[in-house]
C-alpha cells in the first residue's frame with residue numbers, strides 16, 4: 118500500500134534511513150509510519166517540508182494526510198461521540214500534534230463555536246466530571262475561558278490560583294499535583310511561569326492535563342483558537358502568509374503558532390527588533406524581519422504580540438514610545454499588508470505600545486473579539502476529546 122509518507126519519500130528520492138535522520142527518528146519508526154500505523158508529528162512534517170523546499174521538490178502539508186482519515190466537515194452538531202482522531206492523553210503542546218489531529222480539533226471546535234451561538238449551548242457531556250484550573254501565574258481571560266468551556270459541557274469546574282511567590286521549588290509543583298490527583302479530577306488545566314513545568318506535572322497525575330501556557334514555551338489552545346479564527350475568515354490555512362510581530366522572544370503564543378501554522382502549510386514571518394527575536398529562529402523555518410513595512414508586505418494575517426515586560430530582565434527596548442514608533446501597528450504600517458489582512462492579538466493588549474487603539478477596535482479588520490469567542494469553543498473541544506475515553510488505568514492505575 119502506498120501511504121502518504123511513502124509517496125513523500127519517493128518524491129524526495131531518499132531512503133527510509135535518510136528520512137528518519139531528517140525527522141529525528143529511527144528507520145523502524147519511519148517504516149511503521151509508511152505502513153500507516155503511525156503519523157509524523159508537527160515538527161517532523163515541518164523538517165521534511167523545509168528539506169523539500171531546499172531540494173526544490175513541491176510538497177505541502179496535504180501530502181502527509183491520508184484522505185480517508187480526514188474528519189468530516191462541521192455539520193452544526195458537536196461530534197461528541199464520533200470517531201476520535203486524537204490519540205494523546207494530554208495536550209502539552211502543538212509540537213506533538215499531526216496535521217490530521219490539528220484538523221480534527223479545529224473541526225470539532227467549529228461545531229462548538231456554532232453551538233455556542235445558539236440558546237441551546239449548555240451540554241451534559243462532562244456531567245459528573247471535574248475540571249481543575251490550576252494557575253501558578255496570573256490570568257483572567259484564559260482561566261475564564263477554560264471555566265466557561267468546562268461549565269458549558271456540564272463539568273464541575275474548580276479554580277485554584279497558586280501565588281507565584283510559593284513556587285520557588287520544583288517540589289511544590291509535584292506536591293500540588295499529587296494532592297490534586299488524590300481528588301480524582303478528570304482534567305487539569307495548568308498554567309505555569311516555567312517552561313516544562315506542565316509536562317512534569319502531567320507525569321505525576323492520572324488525569325488529562327492541558328497546558329494553559331508554560332513560560333515562554335507553548336500555549337497550544339491559543340494557537341488552536343487563532344487558527345480557528347483565521348480558518349473561519351479565510352476558509353483555509355494552507356498557503357497563507359502570516360506575520361507574528363513584536364515580543365517573539367518571550368512569547369509562548371508565537372512558538373505554538375509557528376508550529377501550528379507551518380504544520381498546516383502557512384508561511385510564517387516574524388517581525389521584531391533583534392533583541393526580541395531568539396537566536397536560531399530561522400531554524401524553525403520562519404522568515405525574520407526587523408522592519409515592519411518590509412515584513413508586512415503582502416501578509417494575509419497580522420498577529421501582534423504583547424510586549425511581555427514581566428518576562429524581561431534588563432532593557433530589551435529603549436522606550437515604549439520608541440517601540441511604538443518602529444513596531445506598533447498603526448494604519449500606515451498596516452497599509453503594507455494585503456488590503457483584506459486580518460488584525461489579531463492574543464490579549465491582553467498594551468494599547469499605544471504594540472497596537473494603536475483605533476486599529477485594535479477596527480470592526481472591519483480586527484478579529485480580536487472573535488479570537489476570545491473561539492477560545493471557548495476550542496477549549497470545549499479539547500476538554501471533550503481528552504476526557505472521552507476511560508483513562509482510569511493510566512500509569513497502571515496507581516497514583517505516584
Ligand code: NCD
Pocket residue numbers: 258259330336339369370422423425463464465
Ligand atoms: C497570552 C499568554 O498568557 O501567553 N495571553 C493569554 O493567553 N490570554 C499572551 C500574553 O500574555 O501576552
